[in-house]
Amino acid sequence: MNNIIEVSGLTKSFGGKKALEYVSFSAGRGSIIGLMGANGCGKSTLLRNIIGLYLPDEGSSQVFGEQSRELSPQTLSRIGYVHQEGRLLDWMSIRQLLRYVRSYYQSWDEHLEQKFIEWFDLDPKAVVGKLSPGKRQQAAILAAICHNPELLILDEPASALDPLARSRFLDLLLELLQNDGEKTIIISSHILSDIEKVIDRAVIMDSGRILKDCQFDELKEHIFKVILRGGQQAELTGLLAGKTAHRRSDGIKTSLILQDTSRAEVEKILSEGRIDAEIIPLPLEEIYKAVVGKAEYVL
Numbered sequence: 001m002n003n004i005i006e007v008s009g010l011t012k013s014f015g016g017k018k019a020l021e022y023v024s025f026s027a028g029r030g031s032i033i034g035l036m037g038a039n040g041c042g043k044s045t046l047l048r049n050i051i052g053l054y055l056p057d058e059g060s061s062q063v064f065g066e067q068s069r070e071l072s073p074q075t076l077s078r079i080g081y082v083h084q085e086g087r088l089l090d091w092m093s094i095r096q097l098l099r100y101v102r103s104y105y106q107s108w109d110e111h112l113e114q115k116f117i118e119w120f121d122l123d124p125k126a127v128v129g130k131l132s133p134g135k136r137q138q139a140a141i142l143a144a145i146c147h148n149p150e151l152l153i154l155d156e157p158a159s160a161l162d163p164l165a166r167s168r169f170l171d172l173l174l175e176l177l178q179n180d181g182e183k184t185i186i187i188s189s190h191i192l193s194d195i196e197k198v199i200d201r202a203v204i205m206d207s208g209r210i211l212k213d214c215q216f217d218e219l220k221e222h223i224f225k226v227i228l229r230g231g232q233q234a235e236l237t238g239l240l241a242g243k244t245a246h247r248r249s250d251g252i253k254t255s256l257i258l259q260d261t262s263r264a265e266v267e268k269i270l271s272e273g274r275i276d277a278e279i280i281p282l283p284l285e286e287i288y289k290a291v292v293g294k295a296e297y298v299l
């Protein structure tokens with residue numbers, strides 16, 4: 001498979017402080033990738049390096065086969081980017097802004113523009129500088145997607161959106177991918193309960209490094225919860241000790257968050273030992289905490 005993003009050994013410091021340390025990352029076509037991690041762990045820096053907004057101290061980054069530091073206008077027109085600060089031309093109306101952005105692209109999709117103006121309930125006459133943060137984010141999303149980019153990079157795009165707008169935004173992502181299964185979308189977000197509805201790959205960063213990068217299904221297969229009841233709780237807890245990220249017992253039942261194992265392996269142990277237990281999938285937020293080692297689980 002031809003990757004459209006190839007990042008290798010990317011390192012970037014600001015004033016002596018490392019924001020990225022030897023990060024390698026690649027992406028093929030046709031997926032929605034969730035980029036997660038604590039504030040300041042390097043997500044935006046990675047995304048900005050990918051599109052050439054930042055230049056690395058070491059390592060290389062390519063998009064559509066071109067070096068990120070010198071992307072041609074043709075390659076840039078295949079990319080859509082929504083950045084965290086949502087910098088836009090404040091004096092324009094939404095309609096003027098979209099007309100202005102559209103003048104840079106041959107592939108602008110008017111039908112898509114109209115559809116999402118209605119969907120987001122945006123007033124085309126509204127002045128950008130007077131929009132609420134959420135409406136502003138919606139305008140930024142629209143300006144980034146209507147040229148039908150093959151690669152869509154979304155850096156915290158939905159933080160200011162209300163629940164309905166967020167849900168419409170997620171539907172929009174799925175629709176973009178359904179219409180064209182070759183698109184690649186990278187979305188960085190702290191709202192894990194949202195992105196778990198759409199992502200098929202999870203990338204978790206911590207302190208400038210990638211801790212985990214795998215298919216979301218694989219992550220769910222390997223990090224999950226088991227609730228034990230009955231008389232064999234101590235025995236099974238011992239058996240799974242090396243794979244337990246967190247354990248809590250209330251005297252009646254024991255809850256374990258397991259990792260470094262698989263549901264199939266644990267199901268086998270349970271059935272062989274005829275053990276009364278329940279395997280429960282975890283929400284992405286809990287999986288994330290297990291990966292980064294922050295054991296503040298609600299069990």
Ligand SMILES: Nc1ncnc2c1ncn2[C@@H]1O[C@H](COP(=O)(O)OP(=O)(O)OP(=O)(O)O)[C@@H](O)[C@H]1O
Pocket residue numbers: 014017018019037038039040041042043044045046084
């Ligand atoms: N332009 C810049 N100048 C100086 N320091 C920067 C700059 N951009 C990023 N940094 C620093 O690099 C580190 C990584 O920041 P980055 O914005 O990539 O993190 P993030 O994971 O996107 O965080 P958040 O979730 O808060 O958006 C931080 O310590 C940040 O202060």
